[in-house]
Amino acid sequence: MDLDLGKLLVGTSPLSLIPFILSEIRGRRILDIGCGAGIYGYLIRNKWQDCYPGRIQFEDFQNRCILNDEPELLVGCDVTTENIRRVNKHQIYDYSCLANAANLPFKEGLFDTIICVEVLEHLEKKDAIKAIEQFKRIATQRLIITVPKNALSSTTNSDERPFLKIASTNIDIIEYVEAERHKSSFTQRELSYLGFQIGDTVEGSGLRTLLKKLRRVYRNRWGVFSAQHLAVMDLHGGCSNVEINFPVHQKETESIPDFR
DSSP states (O other), X not given: OOOOGGGOOOOOOOGGGHHHHHHHOOSSEEEXXXXXXXXXXXXXXHOGGGSXXXXXXXXXXXXXXXXXXXXXEEEEEESOHHHHHHHHHTTOSSEEEEOBTTBOOOOTTOEEEEEEESOGGGSOHHHHHHHHHHHHHHEEEEEEEEEETTOSOTXXXXXOOGGGGOOOOOHHHHHHHHHHOOOOOOOHHHHHHTTOEESSOOOSOSHHHHHHHHHHXXXXXXXXXXXXXXXXXXXXXXXXXXXXXOOOOSOEETTEEBOO
């Protein structure tokens, strides 16, 4: 029996992470890698005041820069055609395309922040590390990623989730199921070695900052991050001033630029 793809969309990101991810964004050019149905793109555009660049507008409202009232560039990419169909239908991104995280078509330094939520575990470890190097090439300020702590079974070292065993002749379902398969796992130590800070950013000094750092440790171990690693890498660059040009594509799938 074949299945309705709409009933199969089981790979969703934890909603509890949303406010923490939004607060980590820096700059006004954002790339959402593995954008899925466009949840983060939609929220970044429509809840910009809850992202750091939008929130600072209210700290000195009289002297705010009106350019900061919205993102300058919002781009989404994914490997699954169904996902890009959906984000295009709702016009979530300024530009969207089909692309692999380990082989991105964008210019060096085009974006300020890259978010990559629950994606790297779907790549082989060597490709996931290659993807992180790609992220560092095309972003100037910050990388924000999340990965599940137990992406693979501790006994078989593979993804044993039952829905992956579904048989179908629907090409969209076949594509979706394969895209959802976990192929690697990252520990906190591995992410730290790669240059990420584990958990949300805490800046400043004094007792209040210390309490925030203790709260971060609690969240990472027992709280909203307990099933996921939230990892942030500062790239220490300024806002991107690279001219905005979308990549030239040689191939299309359903009129979608396809760089896979």
